[in-house]
Amino acid sequence: MFYGARLPSLSVGSQDAYSSAHEPNKENQVVKDGSIAINGITLIDGTDSAPFENTSILIEDGKFARIEQSPAVPFEAATVIDGRGQYAMPGLLDANVHLLDGLSLTNNFGGIEYLARYEGRLKELCEEAAQLSLKYGTTTVFDTGDPYRPIIGARDAINKGEVVGSRIYAAGAIIGQSGPFTRDFMVDGRTRATKRFADRLDSLWEWPGLGGELLLMDIEDVADRVQRHVETDIDIAKVFVTDHLVSSFQNSTAYLQFSHRVLERIFSIVQGAGLKLVTHTSSIESLDTVIDLGADVMVHHNVSQQVRMPDSLIEKVAAFKGWGAPQPVTNRFQHGLEAIGHGWARYGGGAHRDNLERMIQAGANLCLATDACESSIDRMADFTPEELTDRPWDLGRGSVYWLTAMVETGFTPAQALRGGTRDVAIAYGVDDKLGTVESGKIADIILLDADPLADVANVAKLNKVIKDGVVIDTAALPDNPVATVDGKFD
Amino acid sequence: MFYGARLPSLSVGSQDAYSSAHEPNKENQVVKDGSIAINGITLIDGTDSAPFENTSILIEDGKFARIEQSPAVPFEAATVIDGRGQYAMPGLLDANVHLLDGLSLTNNFGGIEYLARYEGRLKELCEEAAQLSLKYGTTTVFDTGDPYRPIIGARDAINKGEVVGSRIYAAGAIIGQSGPFTRDFMVDGRTRATKRFADRLDSLWEWPGLGGELLLMDIEDVADRVQRHVETDIDIAKVFVTDHLVSSFQNSTAYLQFSHRVLERIFSIVQGAGLKLVTHTSSIESLDTVIDLGADVMVHHNVSQQVRMPDSLIEKVAAFKGWGAPQPVTNRFQHGLEAIGHGWARYGGGAHRDNLERMIQAGANLCLATDACESSIDRMADFTPEELTDRPWDLGRGSVYWLTAMVETGFTPAQALRGGTRDVAIAYGVDDKLGTVESGKIADIILLDADPLADVANVAKLNKVIKDGVVIDTAALPDNPVATVDGKFD
Amino acid sequence: MFYGARLPSLSVGSQDAYSSAHEPNKENQVVKDGSIAINGITLIDGTDSAPFENTSILIEDGKFARIEQSPAVPFEAATVIDGRGQYAMPGLLDANVHLLDGLSLTNNFGGIEYLARYEGRLKELCEEAAQLSLKYGTTTVFDTGDPYRPIIGARDAINKGEVVGSRIYAAGAIIGQSGPFTRDFMVDGRTRATKRFADRLDSLWEWPGLGGELLLMDIEDVADRVQRHVETDIDIAKVFVTDHLVSSFQNSTAYLQFSHRVLERIFSIVQGAGLKLVTHTSSIESLDTVIDLGADVMVHHNVSQQVRMPDSLIEKVAAFKGWGAPQPVTNRFQHGLEAIGHGWARYGGGAHRDNLERMIQAGANLCLATDACESSIDRMADFTPEELTDRPWDLGRGSVYWLTAMVETGFTPAQALRGGTRDVAIAYGVDDKLGTVESGKIADIILLDADPLADVANVAKLNKVIKDGVVIDTAALPDNPVATVDGKFD
Amino acid sequence: MFYGARLPSLSVGSQDAYSSAHEPNKENQVVKDGSIAINGITLIDGTDSAPFENTSILIEDGKFARIEQSPAVPFEAATVIDGRGQYAMPGLLDANVHLLDGLSLTNNFGGIEYLARYEGRLKELCEEAAQLSLKYGTTTVFDTGDPYRPIIGARDAINKGEVVGSRIYAAGAIIGQSGPFTRDFMVDGRTRATKRFADRLDSLWEWPGLGGELLLMDIEDVADRVQRHVETDIDIAKVFVTDHLVSSFQNSTAYLQFSHRVLERIFSIVQGAGLKLVTHTSSIESLDTVIDLGADVMVHHNVSQQVRMPDSLIEKVAAFKGWGAPQPVTNRFQHGLEAIGHGWARYGGGAHRDNLERMIQAGANLCLATDACESSIDRMADFTPEELTDRPWDLGRGSVYWLTAMVETGFTPAQALRGGTRDVAIAYGVDDKLGTVESGKIADIILLDADPLADVANVAKLNKVIKDGVVIDTAALPDNPVATVDGKFD
Structure with missing residues (x-):
């Protein structure tokens, strides 16, 4: 061993x-x-x-x-x-964070307010978020998607010791994710903001040209863009295999963004450049696909739009060498949401929990990931007690909720602790220097x-x-x- | 020959x-x-x-x-x-119509009004539409997507001679298309209608269970549904390879609905049952895919969200035995729209026209298809003169606009006439009895x-x-x- | 006595x-x-x-x-x-009903569906509603606002004995209320329906020209319209002293529709023609005004946007010869709404109940009024149990809830029974033939x-x-x- | 003389x-x-x-x-x-400006973006706007509505000579106008922003409690609020006699905010405190009312929701000692808007222009007023050429467009120049020191x-x-x- x-x-x-x-x-x-x-x-x-x-x-x-x-x-x-x-x-490692406030960037959650207030200070926001994470014991975070300039700026400032904060491994933009003023975030955001502002932020988010236009491009053009991306100084790369919010909350479906052969090409370029590849999936079929293609880290791979995964897929996950980065929720959080009929209950409960339980039982590779981000003080004040109790997306604190939730879902405490430390390091191939004492x-x-x-x-x-x-x-x-x-x- | x-x-x-x-x-x-x-x-x-x-x-x-x-x-x-x-x-044949008013079913176009007014009379609407089509010389229409009960009812009434009208070949529901009160049509329609009404219409449209839930299902479950579908008395079958309105008008993108292996399975079941398979694509990659899979009829296959198709894809189309059913528009229609900056101008102009011109030059199989439907008299009164002049989606008259538009785009008159008669019959494999004198x-x-x-x-x-x-x-x-x-x- | x-x-x-x-x-x-x-x-x-x-x-x-x-x-x-x-x-008398479904005509409540489905059958709907009312013991209803043609048609059919139903006294259109496709009902309804349809229904509702344009007219032009109105065969007349939904649910305010001198003119024409004048108010100041002007029946006059009425105003109400037609709710209904934080709780609770309690204690003239209407079976299925329990707006049954609610608010049973019979007849000046045995x-x-x-x-x-x-x-x-x-x- | x-x-x-x-x-x-x-x-x-x-x-x-x-x-x-x-x-005087960007605060015009970006710098924005105004020759502006703290802060900074800028006379909050996150500005703004942020800005705007709740209060409570307002160090006071955007653009109507007796009380308190009273009206009847009540300055009093004012009202305006502050537009601006069917064309054309022409012919008191404000560079980039040409709401430059437009509407050049200088000073009672050389x-x-x-x-x-x-x-x-x-x- x-x-x-x-x-x-x-x-x-x-x-x-x-x-x-x-x-x-x-x-x-x-x-x-x-x-x-x-x-x-x-x-x-x-x-x-x-x-x-x-x-x-x-x-x-x-x-x-x-x-x-x-x-x-x-x-x-x-x-x-x-x-x-x-x-x-x-120190804990978190396999999936977005230091900027992805939550507020979704429809009706104060996204324009957030961007207008903090435009020009996004690097500072990333640093502040990395500090919140560190404050609660997560010493390393894998930021799997945030605009390149601020997140790389924050990473470098922390690495050079100019700023205190969790160590950041950054993906920069996500392959196939559009900016905040698009269907991927604020569907009708452009009806409420000035064009220059929206254009500025979208181009910042999508740099170097990784937004939704990839879905429409010829395979060779997609390959050029991805090649350009991996040649920057990012640490990891992430692909949107299924769409972002277009479907998940509002429509309860999951569209595929790329054809099989385009995905193969993207995987080949990313992994060929020595980078770990992170996937975003939200359905049975998309998960099946990324396993076949050999993903390294699969965030929220237990999410399937509340469709129960067939046992054959669970077994496939368990037999796979890549790592799942599931998002369990604590019973307390789930029960609180269910009691008030909150839409979020759909996220961590039902089939999603059932999928995860079976993955645990089957012995799948599973490591800590929170999808956490940092919201503004104004935004936080909007949350109800049910939304705040064990909120899995709290930077830093969310890591601990993950441990608790995984134990409630079937992990032993020892498995949970390894999942939050050593296993993240292994998943990302940095276990030669991180993850254990x-x-x-x-x-x-x-x-x-x-x-x-x-x-x-x-x-x-x-x-x-x-x-x-x-x-x-x-x-x-x-x-x-x-x-x-x-x-x-x- | x-x-x-x-x-x-x-x-x-x-x-x-x-x-x-x-x-x-x-x-x-x-x-x-x-x-x-x-x-x-x-x-x-x-x-x-x-x-x-x-x-x-x-x-x-x-x-x-x-x-x-x-x-x-x-x-x-x-x-x-x-x-x-x-x-x-x-008599003309139209390879792609939807006799019910698909246009009004899209957001903000009077969809709830249409459905509430005509619920219970949808079969009559189909018959009326088939009469409008026949009135202008189109003796056969291929209805590639409408709710099973009314469209099959109208088809049978016409076939039995109970009702006059264009001969109908019907696909029934489209594989992977949801009902009118979903993202595929009226995105927020359910916020404006009663649940019972919306449920009733959605289930009518999706019968026998072909709606968006297919995107989330295990491949075997999808196969079961499609098998059940081809065992009804439909004449042809259609697959949504890319999403419907979610992206095209609002977001200018194109999501894939099914993975490659699921598509292969669907094609196998449909064509194995002896039915011609019709595809809905809206991007370069989705078109490339359905050619590889051997589609029979590819509606609006020149549509690519205004991305110019690479010449290699045009050549692939030209070499393919399957039939394209493109949607050209007349210069008069296009110029009218452009003069007022109308959003529809995006549909028939720019790269879409350029794609089609090159397909014609390359000698691709192309036959008449209008995507026409019948709107109510109230709805028609909403159109501006620019929208009405040579409107390609007019049942019956649209066939003639297609002929004109194709000649303007590069067909000879003889090619256009064959495209509107014999070629549709060949595309659908009914040239033993229809399409020529x-x-x-x-x-x-x-x-x-x-x-x-x-x-x-x-x-x-x-x-x-x-x-x-x-x-x-x-x-x-x-x-x-x-x-x-x-x-x-x- | x-x-x-x-x-x-x-x-x-x-x-x-x-x-x-x-x-x-x-x-x-x-x-x-x-x-x-x-x-x-x-x-x-x-x-x-x-x-x-x-x-x-x-x-x-x-x-x-x-x-x-x-x-x-x-x-x-x-x-x-x-x-x-x-x-x-x-038999009970109800001083305030709207036999057509005013509730569904408000935003997001299925209004377009209702109108499109029943256009052409509105008179039948009025008759059906009058039958529901009669079925539960209310033998006479005062319809204080509905489109002239269907409501007068139903009234006459019942009066002639062609149709069974509660006796109807009808106001026709309300002075200063616009049609269903306006700010008074479905604020953005026109973005979802065809123009011809919307125009048709709006003009039906506003006939003979009593809609919102009155707010913009010269006083003499307003007088001409009102004069024309009272010369038709309506039985009573109603004035919107404050706006309809623009403010009440959405904005929690109350705008005045007419200046004092215009109101004086309207009162003079209506009462000069021998008609009883019904007012719609929703604020302290508007109630004060209509008392000064000598209204006959004041519907939901206890409603003040949750502002507690000063005692001086309560005393003014009590000293006034005109009749209030308040809308109490049962404790069971109110508690049910409050338990789930329902927006309707604002209607019957808080200051509105407090205002009414003090009116009762002060001995004000108060008679039965429900504002009830008939919703479709599809619409009814949307209601939650909390919304349905003792729903004050149920035709017929609502009259009994009114009696119960008034007793809970301070009436003796005898006062309540008189309020639902004799007092309505007195308020409308028909106690020479109705209201007592x-x-x-x-x-x-x-x-x-x-x-x-x-x-x-x-x-x-x-x-x-x-x-x-x-x-x-x-x-x-x-x-x-x-x-x-x-x-x-x- | x-x-x-x-x-x-x-x-x-x-x-x-x-x-x-x-x-x-x-x-x-x-x-x-x-x-x-x-x-x-x-x-x-x-x-x-x-x-x-x-x-x-x-x-x-x-x-x-x-x-x-x-x-x-x-x-x-x-x-x-x-x-x-x-x-x-x-130097020119402008009888009606709002130095902060009221335009962007209206729905869909970037209001949240504006407020979030500049919160904490509103006083600076007021100063910048006063500088833009001065830059183009307007040496004095009457700011008839902006939040008290920033506008009074800017006024004092300029008066003390700490900051260069047009001399400001300030009304602070408008009596009866609610903050930016209400029906008066961004009707659904609160669905897109955090509650704390919205509350903060609304209370800033309405200080000292002059927002829409006044419409619901008892007359004595209204009087108390207005009294408190005039006891601050404001220079002038403004009343919303009709509603703000609720009706004007969206609904084309005009609600009254206050009853006649409440208006009388407000006028009495304001004028009794020695302040000039400015009115906002938007209909025939509201204008008639404020003349009867003796308003000092009536902004955009030619606006009547496109209803032609009766000649009797024009004569009443002409005989009135108070001053109108109309908003004419240049022919160039109007024709540009009409050519593209722009909604703004409704503002300066049709009956509004006709009303103004007749006021000029009748010899009414009319002085310069632009309703101008300062928009951000991002917002300005959104305007089309038609919207920008002679835009009457440009700070500073708008004063000159006013002069041109008034000459086009019937003023002599000498009348226009006096209207932009001496007459504003007379209207506001400061002609002892300003307005002439x-x-x-x-x-x-x-x-x-x-x-x-x-x-x-x-x-x-x-x-x-x-x-x-x-x-x-x-x-x-x-x-x-x-x-x-x-x-x-x-």
Whole structure:
């Protein structure tokens, strides 16, 4: 097994390390600037291993330097954390977010207001969203669709350390998704806004020409556009296999956007460029297709417009090496919606839940994905209590709701925790550096005040968030609030 | 060549048959009840042959019994028509009509008004529409999509001779088209009508379960539905390869409705049942697909959301044995629309015309199709002069506009006339009995006061319409007016 | 007291009339054709009197001929009804109905469907509605607004005895109300229907030119139109003092339609022509105005857009000789709506109920009015249980809900019963012939199986409905169902 | 005559003043700091006087100090302007502007976009708009309706000299007008925006509680609100006598907002507080009413929903001492709109123009008013050429179109110029200091390169704009562009 190979790196020291903590073996330890030692913690390292009690972790240069169970002496470092009574686990990874407010961009949800207010500050919004995500323990997000310029700008600012925030892997525009003033978002948005404004935003969103016109183009022209796209500095690429909102909420159907041969070509270009390919599907047939084509990550693949997937398809999913990134909801959220007859109940309940339950039972690859985004303070005030309770699309907090919901749907706590850490890294092929607490990997780790294996909701009991080997001042986030502060008066 | 073989059936008699017309060779002719003789006419028989001048045609038992150029003596019959100075040609066939008012069923066009007013009389509407069609010389129509019960009812009533009207070949519901109160027609129609009414009409339209839910079903379930459909007494079957109005007018895109393998299955079932398969496409890629799959008739296949088809696709169309049923518009119609910036201008102009011109130049199979329907008198009053001039969707008259428009787009008059007669029959595999004036075929023939080869618009100069060997009293049509009479007051 | 004068007409006979019933004093009674005798009933005669037990009523020639408490012998007649154990009271009168479906004519409620389906049958709809009303015991309705031709047609057909139904007093069009395809009903209706249809219906509704254009006219032109109106054969006239739906549901405001001097002129013409004037108000200021101007009947005058009326206005209402026709709702209806947050809850609750309670306490003139109309069977199926329970706008049944609601709001049962009988007749000046059970008056009377003074809801326990001295076969109503039968299929 | 008294102040000097200009009589003149001398100009002083040629004007301390025709020597000053060949006239006054973009706040015109983008900068927008107005020669504007805080803020900033701009007299909120997210502007705006945002803006607009709830209140409560309003530091007050957009564009009617007695009370409070009262009317009857009540300024009083005003009303207008502030349009604008069937053509044409022509002929008091506002650069790009040509609602430039349109409608050039200067000052009671070029008045004056009496369009040939005795650097305006600069990208 792949993960078995990791175990030797965890040394087992003497049982009385703490008792000798007052006598550190100083000649052996050089305390590096910025180093962090976490001593005496229970480590859930994100693998299949059982928890390691009384474990010490040394972080140096942003990476895990040493991990040792019951070391002879506690680790020394520039910062020493007494982890006794706490639990450590890898920072969460979210396989599917959209840092800008995709929700408000849909019809009747304040989209024009949002775009007009924040035009020119979209990069700042992405950063603020990445901070909200980090604040709640998600150290890495995969943004599978947002306009190229602001999301890449935010990614780079965070990577360079100019801005604090969750690590972003970005897809830029989605192949075959049009801008906010189109059928994909605000169907009649152009009847309410100026043309220049709408054109500006649509072209920003679709850059470099990946919008709906692809559906009408000759296959060679589509290939040219996708080739141009993968040659930019995006990290991943996403394809709309079925349409966006045109059908899902309003019409309860699912159109296909591309023919089989065009999809083959897109897959070939994207994966040929070494990028992981993410799919958006919303029906039985579209899911079947992307499995045949070899998708890497399939977001909300349990969604089928409330049609129960045949068992044969469930088995096909389970046998597939690609990863599903399903969107379960907690019972509390679902029941709240159903009690008031809310339209959203259709999303996480009924056949969608049934599909997911069977995928879990069948042993399918499933990793954490929330589709979360950051709404403005004005927008948030519109939500009812039912909409807000365990809202799966809350950045950061949504990750924890995902864990809870997956356990309610059939995962063990251990499966859920791996699904939210190691498995996302594997799905995206970054498990050589992220997703587990292992020597040599990037030091993204969260410390909890309660045992997440006892109750995955304990992941919300955050004591510390460490990303890239730095303790984050989560209380200070977001440090440049834009959407989360009151609108100005006059 | 197939059609070369037909020539011998046209006998050449003496040059002075008319001079001896006063001395018929009575001993050789038994005048059958209901027989019709047309003497001395110029016959354009719907084949590649040049016109036959001074020709006599004998119709008996609803069929062409004898056709002879310059016979020794004029033919005798129960009814004798002096055809001198006139031109005869086969009755027109229209490869694509929808006898009910599909136009009014689209958003904002009076759809609820239409359905509420005529619910319970839809069969009568179909019959009235078939009469309008016949009145203007179209003796056969292929209704490629209308609710099963009224259209089959009208078809049977006409076939049994209970009602006069164009011969109808009917597809019933379209595979993958939803009812009037859905995204396919009146997107928000349900916000304006009662649920019971909407449900009733939708289920009528979609029977036997061919609506949009097919897009969400497992391939086996789709197959079951289509199988059930072909086992009814429909004559042809139609598939929505791309979506209906969701995208075309409002959004200028084209979604695919079915995956490639589902389409293959549908084609297999329909064609396996011996039915011709008609496709609705609206993009380059969807057209390419249905050619690969072997469609029989491709309606408005020149429509590509104003994207110019690559030459390679035009060549593929030209090499294909299936038939295109394009929708050209006359210059007069197009220029009128463009002058007022009318949205419809997008339909017949630009790339759509360019596509069609190249198809004609490349020698593609192209036959007459109008997509015509019958609107109510109230609805018709809403049209502006620009909308009404050469309106291609006028039942009956639209056939003549098609001929004119095709000549303007590159057809010779002879090609156009064949396209409107013989070629439709070939496309649908009924050329053994319809489409040309040949001995033994069904006697559908129209007599004109001017030469249609000189100007195809002369087809409008109808002198007589004969269908099934009976002279139609066109002035009396429609004989049970429903939609074409004034609404009642109070 | 005005009504004291009536008492002597009620003779008191021997206490043992029934015991001698087998020996009728035949020499004294000539049994007229069609006469009806009701013997031994408890009579609530619609006045301030206490109930008269063991009373006999003789109906001849459509009128009450004799009314006698404990007569020596039971009355003889062509039809003899043993009323023992039953209760008799005058047939109900409803001061405000609209027999056509005004509700469906408002936005999003199926208005186009209704009009298109029933155009040409509106008179029949009025008759059917009058039958529904009669079926539940309301023998007279005041239709305060419906298109002239159908409502007058129905009125006359009923008056002539051609059709059974509640007696109709009709206002025809409302002064200052526009047709169904205007802001007063379906604000954007014209975007969904043909122009000819909309024009036809609007002109029918507004005839003779009483629509919204009055708001823009010179005072003399307004006067001409109103004069023309009162010279037709309408029975009453109604004025829209405030706007119709433009503001009430959607905008929660109330615009004035006419200036003070124009209103004065309208009042002068209407009342000068001997017609009672009915007002539509929806605000404090508009109610204040119509009191000053001397309105006869003020429908839903307790409605003030949920603004609490000042006590001074309540006192002004109480001191006014004109009659209010308020629309209370039952607690059950109101609580049902509130529980689901229904918009209608705003109509009968809050300040509107508070206003009405204070009017009752202050002793204002208040009579029965329901604003009821008849919806189609398709439309009715759209209602939720909360909307249907005690729905005040149900024709016929709504009258009983009114009685219950008024008792819940502060009326005594006796006040409620008088409000639904005698007081409506007084309000409209027809108490010389309608509204009470008195000798010489028209014989409209209902027989109940339980005491309405014990519980006004017992008015629903109808045993017999007699109108114009004829026992109505209520089970057979409506006898020409139009809106209450299923839509036709195909 | 009132204005005759002014003439003596204009001294007549020697004819050769210019010839001796090189020898100024220095001992008699003390040159004040900031003083301006304009020599040799043709002065149209804004009164009934004929133009004064070769006139010199001395401006000191922001006021006109000396005005002399053909003075012996040219005037000396800190700044000396050689006015030969030029024409001087008072700065224009506009009796009706709304500096914020009322147009965009109406439905479908980008209102949400505008408010969301500029919330927090509305005062800056007002200032920018005042600069646009000043840039084109309008030195004083009467803002008859805009939210109190931004408009009063801008007024004060300009008055204090902190910001350059047209002098503003401000009404603040309009009595009886609701905020942007109501029926008065964006009827369904709340379906597209967040509640907090909408509430914030509505309350800003309606402060101090002058919105539509006044229509529902008791007269005493209305009086309290209006009293509170006039006690703030507003300069003028405006009343919505008829409704705003609810009816005008969409429904072509005009509702009354207040009863006669409530209007009387409002007039009494406003005029009793010494404020001029401005009315918004849109019908015959509402205009008649405000004349009876004694309005001071009646904006667009020629608008009557295209109903021709009776001659009796025109005569009443002419006999009235109050001032009309009509909105004529140029022939060019009107013809452009009519050619494309534009809805705006209804505004300035037909009966509205006819009404105005008759008012002019009858000698009514009429002064300049444009209803102009400032739209964003994005919004402006939406206009078609027809909408932009002589657009009467352009701030600043609209004043000149008004002059041209009034001449086309019947004014003499002299009447038009007085209507745009002196008469506005009289209408608002500020003619003691503004509106004419007279000694002692505020030095608002514009210098033109061509004779405005020859062609009033020459007012656009601005050479200099002087306000408060200061030459304005018009090229630099607006100096803090907000709405007139490109939107930000990303």
